[in-house]
Amino acid sequence: MSQISKQTDNSLKFAYWVPNVSGGLVISKIEQRTSWSIEYNKKLAQIAEQYGFDYALSQIRFTAGYGAEYQHEPVAFSHSILEATEKLKVIIAILPGPWKPVTVAKQLATIDQLTNGRVAINIVSGWFKGEFNAIGEHWLEHDERYNRSEEFIKVLKGIWTEDNFSFHGNFYQFNNYTLKPKPLQTPHPEIFQGGTSRAARDMGSKVSDWYFANGNTIEGIKAQVDDVRSKAAAEGRTIKIGVNAFVIARASEEEAKAVLQEIVEKADIEAVQAFGHAAKQAGQASPEGEGNWAKSTLEDLVQYNDGFKTNLIGTPEQIADRIIALKNIGVDLILTAYLHFQEEVAYFGKHVLPLVRERENKLSSNN
Structure with missing residues (x-):
């Protein structure tokens, strides 16, 4: 029996x-x-589908590091x-560079x-210089990486539609290239991209269907959305806008906060510091010095994409209220991560998503 909560076209999407x-999130x-x-x-995908999740986002890693010793393509x-x-x-x-757009266009x-x-x-423009060096790919400076990604997306759209x-x-x-068969989706499959810097936001506004923001406060996210x-x-x-969030949904706020505290207390400090050094170097390399992770604390960096900052940590009711905010x-989509994925995706689907849909329905009836 389906567990999917009722949605409308204006409903928030969940991923x-x-x-x-390896290593979790x-x-x-x-x-x-x-x-x-x-x-x-x-099994995780089947659970997510059962409870009404719309998307899953697969990660791209070419090299080991920061707890991720193994990586599936x-x-x-x-x-x-x-x-x-x-x-x-x-x-x-x-990741443009290792992948060529014609290969991606045909695969997808x-x-x-x-x-x-x-x-x-x-489209991941790339932030880890060590990864590019390890696989022999030429490393571009910050804004040039986004310029390349913008061309990559323009080419994908062209191949898929012309x-x-x-x-x-x-x-x-x-030169006069025709791909057949083209994708079923029209005009083309949805194109997502992330980033915090001016170059990332400029690129998204020009060519992407979706812009992913790292976790942040309501005020910080609103500034990016606007x-x-x-x-x-x-x-x-x-x-459309998606936001990263690490979810800790528990029966009580105290229990949820205790889990967060334990995650941070047991952080792999050496790995976090190594990740933080590379990540902050990438974020601060943007001309305005405000790329991803440029202002992240050590605690923020324990979760790869600043997911703690979004504060979806507490009871199902508290989390639902923050999602509606x-x-x-x-925001159009919440991109979620968890400590124990299978059981926590199911818990989120059972206890949080129905509350979100109830609140959305009230908002709709009041407008």
Whole structure:
């Protein structure tokens, strides 16, 4: 029997990080009943689908580090998850540089055909210089990485929507190229991207369908939402907003806060500091010095994408209220991570999502 809470077109969407790399989603030695295996992830996807999650986001890592010793390749892994589900859409993270746009366009067009239009893409512009050095990829400076990603997205859109596609940019060249079959989704699979810097927000406003923000306070997220939306409007476009959040939903606020405290107290300090050094270096490398993690504390960095900052930590009622507050400032999707994915996705689906839908329905009836 379906457990999906009632949604409308204006309902918030929910996604979860696919743990296709080892180590879970916090850099901590706390017990995490989460596995990077395909068997675990297929079951997790089925649980998420059962309880009304809309998306799963697979991660891209090429090298070990910060607790992630093992990493499954996201395109193949995502296809396996899609085969195990019927409605869930999987967002595949892709890193320009190692991947060429024609390869990605062809891979995802095929997967879209095979899964009845359930694939999306997340363009990761890259922040870890050591990873690029390890695999022999040329490292571009901050804004150039976003310039390349912008061209990458323009090329994807062209290949997916046009015949005899031509493009002559600084990074990519195409001459009368036609891809067949094209994706089932029209005009093309949804395109996500993240980032905090001015370059990331500018790029999102020009070419992306979705902009992912790192975790932040309501005020911090609202500033990004307003900026990206105003930039998109100036381009004659609209863009949707997703926000990262680490969820700790428990029967009491005290219990939830105790879990957070234990995660931080058992943090792998050496790994967090190494991640923090590389991450902050990347964030501060933006011309304005405000890229991802530029202002993150050591505690924030225990969760890769500042997920603690969003404060979805407490009782189901408290979390539902905070989610509605995010919706009220213009957020369209919550990208969630958990300590113990299978059981906590189910708990969230049983105890938090119905409260969110109730609150959304009240908002709709009052408007």
